[in-house]
Amino acid sequence: MPDTSERETSRPEAYERSRLLLAEQLEAVEQRLLRICGPEANILGQAARGAVEAGGKRLRPLLVLLCARAVADPNEDSEGIAAAVEVMHLASLMHDDVVDEATVRRGAPAVRARWGNRVAVLAGDYLAARAYWELNSLKDRDYLEILAHVAMDMCLTEGDLARGAGAVLTPEDCLRVARGKTAGLLAACCRLGALSVGADPEVAQAFWEYGESYGMAFQLTDDLLDIYGDEDVLGKRPGQDIASGQLTYPLAVALRSAVAGELRRALSAFRAGEEPSGDLQQVRELVSSGGGEAQTQAQVESYVSRAVAALQAVAAADSRVITALEGLVRALPKRRY
Numbered sequence: 001m002p003d004t005s006e007r008e009t010s011r012p013e014a015y016e017r018s019r020l021l022l023a024e025q026l027e028a029v030e031q032r033l034l035r036i037c038g039p040e041a042n043i044l045g046q047a048a049r050g051a052v053e054a055g056g057k058r059l060r061p062l063l064v065l066l067c068a069r070a071v072a073d074p075n076e077d078s079e080g081i082a083a084a085v086e087v088m089h090l091a092s093l094m095h096d097d098v099v100d101e102a103t104v105r106r107g108a109p110a111v112r113a114r115w116g117n118r119v120a121v122l123a124g125d126y127l128a129a130r131a132y133w134e135l136n137s138l139k140d141r142d143y144l145e146i147l148a149h150v151a152m153d154m155c156l157t158e159g160d161l162a163r164g165a166g167a168v169l170t171p172e173d174c175l176r177v178a179r180g181k182t183a184g185l186l187a188a189c190c191r192l193g194a195l196s197v198g199a200d201p202e203v204a205q206a207f208w209e210y211g212e213s214y215g216m217a218f219q220l221t222d223d224l225l226d227i228y229g230d231e232d233v234l235g236k237r238p239g240q241d242i243a244s245g246q247l248t249y250p251l252a253v254a255l256r257s258a259v260a261g262e263l264r265r266a267l268s269a270f271r272a273g274e275e276p277s278g279d280l281q282q283v284r285e286l287v288s289s290g291g292g293e294a295q296t297q298a299q300v301e302s303y304v305s306r307a308v309a310a311l312q313a314v315a316a317a318d319s320r321v322i323t324a325l326e327g328l329v330r331a332l333p334k335r336r337y
Contacts, residue, residue: 014331015057018324022065025074025082029061032083036130047115047123048130051090054106060085060189063214066325067193067207070316077138077196085189087131088147092154094124099158100244104237143192150188153180161246171256171295174223174249175216182222183215190214206313210325213307217300217332223248224296225335227284239280243271249299254290262286300333 019026037048061082068078096102097110098117104110112120128151135144157180169177190211194204227250229238241248247255254263263286270279287293307329316322 014324014327015059015062018062018066018328021318021320021324022062022069022074025065025079026058026061028079029058029065029082029086032079032134033086036083036087036134037127038130043115043119044123044126047111047119048090048127050114051094051111051123051127054108056106058086060089060186063186063189063211063325064193064196066321067190067211068197069318070207070314070321070325071194071199071203072197072317074193075197077140077143078193080134080138081143081189081192081196084131084134084147085185085192087127087134088151089185091124091127091131094120094127098124100240102240140195142195146188146192150184153184157181168255169247169252171249171252174247174252175299178216178219178223178249179212182219183212186215186218187211203314206310209310210307210329213303213310214329214332217303217307217329220249220296220300220303221332221335223250224293224300227251227280227287228293239270239283242267242280242283243273245271250287250292250296252292253295254287254292257290257292259286259290263290297333304329304332 033052034049037052038045064082064085065074065078068074093105094111097105097112098120102110103113110120111123115123132144132148135147138144157177161177187208188211190207191204194207199207223241226238226241226248231237242251251263251267254260263283266279266282266286270283308326311322311326314322
């Protein structure tokens with residue numbers, strides 16, 4: 001199992017160590033991503049290629065390939081799945097930016113800011129279709145079924161949020177949203193990676209559990225970053241979820257506390273945009289005093305522990321991969337904000 005030094009690894013270091021194990025395969029996935037975008041002769045191809053070339057951590061392809069490598073050498077199916085899940089993720093980001101009216105993505109203009117909402121929606125749809133086309137070309141139809149179920153869950157979760165816009169969500173509701181929006185896709189990445197190289201169902205399930213717990217910890221950390229994050233580190237202004245009216249886990253916790261009334265007023269003032277920087281500081285202080293920050297951090301640590309426990313059930317072909325996977329999830333609570 002992983003040594004102590006890996007457990008102290010920062011998030012950027014954990015990514016880089018993981019990527020070094022799979023540099024050749026990740027480059028092959030990058031080339032697939034460009035091919036999936038299709039010809040640049042049409043506007044959707046241009047918008048899709050722009051989203052791919054904007055870069056990103058490529059977390060989802062990395063998880064697919066790591067979980068494959070834990071069982072056996074990644075193959076063509078592993079690389080095809082890795083490309084497809086990243087394309088699906090990019091498509092969801094385009095749609096999210098339209099819904100949230102975001103202008104920046106990864107420190108650069110969002111697709112909607114450059115091309116407009118109509119092209120952003122159509123390019124997202126186009127990329128989703130290309131993702132399914134990529135999966136359809138692979139040998140196992142189960143891949144397509146697994147990812148289709150995840151995509152439906154993502155859409156249903158967003159639909160429930162839209163239907164209940166303005167409703168006060170409980171912390172438990174927020175955990176269900178995190179599972180549907182984020183954790184389900186990361187769980188599928190891990191399971192699909194293992195299945196692509198012939199893993200037994202029990203092993204694939206262990207990786208699913210790792211990915212789901214990783215995804216929950218990841219989303220809850222994102223919730224904290226939206227409140228407490230530093231713009232220079234995030235590449236975007238914090239408070240975007242708050243401004244769009246989203247109720248995340250730390251907010252939901254604090255809204256159950258004695259500061260609920262004061263926090264509601266602070267949230268209203270922030271959303272009105274009267275004094276954004278000062279209002280956000282007030283929100284931060286109230287969420288902390290209402291227990292939102294501490295309880296969210298505790299949840300993150302709990303999901304990290306679950307993810308590590310899932311890995312312990314796997315007898316990996318390459319122990320370095322288990323070390324890398326543990327390093328990735330243990331680094332989440334260290335994300336700076």
